[in-house]
Amino acid sequence: MRFDVITLFPEQFRILSEEGVVARALKRGIADLVTWNPRGFATDAQHTVDDRPYGGGPGMVMKVEPLRAAIDAAKSAAAATGCESRVAYLSPQGRPLGQADMRRIAATSGWILLAGRYEGVDERLIESRVDEEWSIGDYVLSGGELAAMVVMDAVIRLLPGALGHADSALQDSHGDGLLDCPHYTRPEVIDGRAVPAVLLSGDHAAIERWRRQQALGRTWERRPDMLRARGLDAADWALLDEYKRGRDGPDTAQAAEQEP
Ligand code: 9WO
Numbered sequence: 001m002r003f004d005v006i007t008l009f010p011e012q013f014r015i016l017s018e019e020g021v022v023a024r025a026l027k028r029g030i031a032d033l034v035t036w037n038p039r040g041f042a043t044d045a046q047h048t049v050d051d052r053p054y055g056g057g058p059g060m061v062m063k064v065e066p067l068r069a070a071i072d073a074a075k076s077a078a079a080a081t082g083c084e085s086r087v088a089y090l091s092p093q094g095r096p097l098g099q100a101d102m103r104r105i106a107a108t109s110g111w112i113l114l115a116g117r118y119e120g121v122d123e124r125l126i127e128s129r130v131d132e133e134w135s136i137g138d139y140v141l142s143g144g145e146l147a148a149m150v151v152m153d154a155v156i157r158l159l160p161g162a163l164g165h166a167d168s169a170l171q172d173s174h175g176d177g178l179l180d181c182p183h184y185t186r187p188e189v190i191d192g193r194a195v196p197a198v199l200l201s202g203d204h205a206a207i208e209r210w211r212r213q214q215a216l217g218r219t220w221e222r223r224p225d226m227l228r229a230r231g232l233d234a235a236d237w238a239l240l241d242e243y244k245r246g247r248d249g250p251d252t253a254q255a256a257e258q259e260p
Helices: 010-018 021-027 064-080 099-106 123-129 145-156 204-222 224-230 234-247 250-257
Strands: 002-006 032-036 086-096 110-115 132-135
Touching (some): 010 032, 064 110, 099 145, 110 145, 132 145, 204 224
Parallel strands (some): 002 110, 086 132
């Protein structure tokens, strides 16, 4: 798949191609990344990309013309490689993205990510060129670049061949709508804390059952909203019930009754 990023700071994206899972996927051609600087599309002598907001107030707004020209150039370049790219604007006003959105984004062949700066972009540019507006969380950054990189990281690692193991992404935290189980490696005892015995048992069915139970229990404790959204089948309910009984003594029977 292909990402075209519209940004005043293309250098920031070098971090993605330098090391890690995403860098490897880019080198292998599993994903492509092209940056477009709207400053190069400004037609005045000063290469102006921002202007004062109508109505007054502090700060600046990104001008339509350079952004529009950069988006249209990215669209043409992507189309020439067979990608009918969609345009997404990263902003705190966007729809919050979850793991299911990352899977949907990964299933589209091309995206043009618009990383804004200043106070944002002229609303008419959003109306005329932006297909989707995305948020990665309820906070304000100094620009959309880091948010675009977060989305690219979350999406590219899902592409076939990006991770070592074929099913690693399925086993992820959130892969199945549940939080991940705890993980352990050597030594067997550290600071007086032992690895749970089941993990040393060699009984693969028992290990799978324990991991599933831990994932269910932790999701119930930390993210009951995720359990409500996903629902559980009878076998998972039984595992979770057992987890609650193990966790709670007889004094906390009330907490154990609490539904997700
Ligand atoms: C800056 C600013 C300065 C003074 C008064 C109000 C202000 N609002 C903003 C602002 O929201 N700037 C944004 C910076 C404009 C769009 C790009 N920027 C951005 C994107 N910040 N945070 C994001 C973002 C994107 C996706 N998910 C979470 C946050």
